Amino acid sequence: MSNNALIMTDRFELSGALRAAIEEEMHHYEDPRSASIEALKMVQKEHGWVPDGAIYAVAGVLGIPASDVEGVATFYSQIFRQPVGRHIILVCDSMTCFIGGHESLIDRLGEHLGIGIGQTTSDDRFTLLPVCCLGNCDKAPAVMIDDDTFSSVTPDSLLQLLEQYP
Amino acid sequence: MSLTSLGPINSSARSEEQHPLTWRLREDGAPVWLDEYRAKNGYQAAETALKQAPDDLVNQVKEAGLKGRGGAGFPTGVKWSLMPKDESLDIRYLLCNADEMEPNTWKDRLLMEQLPHLLVEGMLISARALKAYRGYIFLRGEYVDAARHLNRAIVEAREAGLLGKNILGSGFDFELIVHTGAGRYICGEETALISSLEGRRANPRSKPPFPAAVGVWGKPTCVNNVETLCNVPSIIGNGIPWYQGLAREGSEDHGTKLMGFSGKVKNPGVWELPLGIPARELFEDYAGGMRDGYTLKAWQPGGAGTGFLLPEHLDAQMFSGGIGKVGTRMGTGLALAVDDSVSMVSLLRNMEEFFSRESCGWCTPCRDGLPWSVKILRALERGEGNPGDIETLLQLVSGLGPGKTFCAHAPGAVEPLGSAIKYFRDEFEAGVSKESGTEDVATLQMDIGA
Ligand SMILES: Cc1cc2nc3c(=O)[nH]c(=O)nc-3n(C[C@H](O)[C@H](O)[C@H](O)COP(=O)(O)O)c2cc1C
Ligand code: SF4
Numbered sequence: 269m270s271n272n273a274l275i276m277t278d279r280f281e282l283s284g285a286l287r288a289a290i291e292e293e294m295h296h297y298e299d300p301r302s303a304s305i306e307a308l309k310m311v312q313k314e315h316g317w318v319p320d321g322a323i324y325a326v327a328g329v330l331g332i333p334a335s336d337v338e339g340v341a342t343f344y345s346q347i348f349r350q351p352v353g354r355h356i357i358l359v360c361d362s363m364t365c366f367i368g369g370h371e372s373l374i375d376r377l378g379e380h381l382g383i384g385i386g387q388t389t390s391d392d393r394f395t396l397l398p399v400c401c402l403g404n405c406d407k408a409p410a411v412m413i414d415d416d417t418f419s420s421v422t423p424d425s426l427l428q429l430l431e432q433y434p
Numbered sequence: 435m436s437l438t439s440l441g442p443i444n445s446s447a448r449s450e451e452q453h454p455l456t457w458r459l460r461e462d463g464a465p466v467w468l469d470e471y472r473a474k475n476g477y478q479a480a481e482t483a484l485k486q487a488p489d490d491l492v493n494q495v496k497e498a499g500l501k502g503r504g505g506a507g508f509p510t511g512v513k514w515s516l517m518p519k520d521e522s523l524d525i526r527y528l529l530c531n532a533d534e535m536e537p538n539t540w541k542d543r544l545l546m547e548q549l550p551h552l553l554v555e556g557m558l559i560s561a562r563a564l565k566a567y568r569g570y571i572f573l574r575g576e577y578v579d580a581a582r583h584l585n586r587a588i589v590e591a592r593e594a595g596l597l598g599k600n601i602l603g604s605g606f607d608f609e610l611i612v613h614t615g616a617g618r619y620i621c622g623e624e625t626a627l628i629s630s631l632e633g634r635r636a637n638p639r640s641k642p643p644f645p646a647a648v649g650v651w652g653k654p655t656c657v658n659n660v661e662t663l664c665n666v667p668s669i670i671g672n673g674i675p676w677y678q679g680l681a682r683e684g685s686e687d688h689g690t691k692l693m694g695f696s697g698k699v700k701n702p703g704v705w706e707l708p709l710g711i712p713a714r715e716l717f718e719d720y721a722g723g724m725r726d727g728y729t730l731k732a733w734q735p736g737g738a739g740t741g742f743l744l745p746e747h748l749d750a751q752m753f754s755g756g757i758g759k760v761g762t763r764m765g766t767g768l769a770l771a772v773d774d775s776v777s778m779v780s781l782l783r784n785m786e787e788f789f790s791r792e793s794c795g796w797c798t799p800c801r802d803g804l805p806w807s808v809k810i811l812r813a814l815e816r817g818e819g820n821p822g823d824i825e826t827l828l829q830l831v832s833g834l835g836p837g838k839t840f841c842a843h844a845p846g847a848v849e850p851l852g853s854a855i856k857y858f859r860d861e862f863e864a865g866v867s868k869e870s871g872t873e874d875v876a877t878l879q880m881d882i883g884a
Contacts, residue, residue: 296611296613297631297633297651298650298651298653299632301632302613302631302633303633304633305615305616305633306613309575309614309616336634339634340634340635343618343636344615344617344636345616345617346615346616346617347616347617358576361784361788362738362788363538363738363781363784364537364538364697366780366784367697367698367773367781398791399576399617400537400619401534401535401537401538401539402438402576403439403539403540403542403543403577404438404540405537405694405702405768405770407441408696412576415578417438417576419438
């Protein structure tokens with residue numbers, strides 16, 4: 269993340285559709301603030317990550333301080349405040365997957381892609397992150413790539429799976 | 435691609451009388467949509483409930499003896515009766531805790547992916563009991579299939595007049611909304627869940643005031659786990675004597691429970707079983723014992739936050755008091771087998787890395803103590819531990835125990851650590867370097883701040 273404080277260095281315009289979607293989301297709650305996480309997820313879906321300017325833009329729509337939106341954006345692990353790859357690889361690192369050998373998956377990804385946890389490949393294709401138990405413990409180890417969950421993954425099968433994500 | 439939750443339970447024999455949560459599951463694991471759910475008696479309990487007074491519903495759940503299935507085991511009817519009697523407080527919320535991130539927990543996912551209408555019906559009846567006009571399902575963001583299925587079930591239910599205004603002509607209104615999260619285990623703690631639903635950082639809140647008095651947006655709120663809510667329709671539909679006949683003899687808890695075994699067992703899975711079943715039956719008859727070439731070294735009865743037990747403890751009965759007798763908690767009831775190839779020091783290092791990363795950072799003992807335990811465990815794992823390290827770990831176990839931190843995250847983090855040292859102390863001692871003694875505890879402490 270940038271070391272600068274929140275300075276609006278990049279201009280960020282919410283598209284009309286995105287603004288409308290956030291406004292729609294606000295109606296689900298007693299207080300518009302509740303839509304902040306969903307709004308950030310929507311920005312991320314469109315943009316890949318959440319740049320500084322989007323923090324101000326979302327704060328403007330919700331009518332809350334930008335510092336509050338930033339507080340939320342930096343708290344939750346699935347909101348990205350720096351650029352990430354086109355695909356996110358989430359490796360479950362809970363104890364069941366540890367017993368199932370998840371560390372060998374991370375090692376193999378390291379050898380193959382040249383990245384460790386928290387890093388992005390130089391071609392911006394993949395970002396590798398850990399994730400809490402994916403609720404797939406009878407088929408450990410589990411890996412999630414974008415929206416797809418995979419079971420009983422081995423280092424070899426994982427490399428094959430990556431082919432589906434250009 | 436078949437659903438993640440498809441497993442041995444889909445092909446096991448189940449009956450309506452003995453498997454109220456799962457008898458409607460299909461063998462192919464496809465979700466049970468409204469027509470099929472109704473053909474299998476779905477929403478009949480809701481029809482019954484809508485003709486009864488809210489307080490009667492609360493009393494039935496209380497008398498049935500349903501306990502929370504989210505890990506803490508608090509009696510559900512008692513929790514419900516804490517909601518204010520003052521009728522002028524007419525904005526009340528029912529929140530479903532569907533954040534399932536406890537390591538080794540894969541039960542709520544099954545219910546939501548394959549039986550979304552059971553949760554909708556459970557929430558409808560519960561909302562009626564609590565006089566809640568709106569419910570939210572707080573679902574972890576990674577459960578994308580569950581989100582899709584729940585949303586479709588909600589649309590189906592609304593179109594059939596089972597949600598919305600004047601449900602089935604009863605005059606009762608109830609709206610249900612799926613709210614998805616964006617990561618962080620702590621969101622599952624019920625007051626942190628409320629903070630998160632309000633669009634804030636998921637820091638837990640002080641209790642009291644309890645959510646029943648001051649919950650989401652300051653309104654009376656009840657938080658229940660997915661599986662808890664899924665128990666409600668059958669209690670109302672089939673009655674208390676039936677419900678109380680479900681558990682095994684000797685169990686003080688009632689009903690069935692989704693229980694499982696994972697790790698290097700022959701047949702890992704989750705099953706709906708009567709409370710009070712001996713852990714050995716779950717391990718041997720359902721999970722098939724250990725895979726060839728592995729022996730059972732230790733097991734954990736219900737999630738990362740429960741203590742380790744030894745093979746000899748498998749005779750304990752799976753209910754809160756039964757597991758309590760052997761020194762820990764049943765937790766979520768989904769057990770983990772630790773085989774003889776696993777080092778306890780490495781396993782605990784992995785677990786404390788998780789708990790440390792997932793600390794919300796609000797209170798000092800947890801925020802600073804958990805990284806300290808990780809640092810020590812990493813050193814022990816490398817064989818570079820210092821004399822006194824085990825004593826320091828034990829100090830952390832007591833210093834982060836129940837009542838010493840702002841929420842139950844830290845006590846959950848140290849419970850497995852304390853029990854692992856109790857039963858496998860020699861493995862921890864083997865990690866103390868023979869030639870060390872140079873670095874004392876004070877420098878360790880400073881390193882952590884760095
Ligand atoms: C750190 C932490 C994480 C928790 N995660 C969950 C969770 O993911 N799902 C859940 O139902 N309960 C979770 N709980 C328990 C909840 O705080 C609460 O007891 C539960 O939702 C109450 O529902 P019940 O009475 O129906 O079990 C967690 C508790 C703690 C301390
Ligand atoms: S115990 Fe840990 S998770 Fe709970 S409030 Fe304190 S810092 Fe946060």
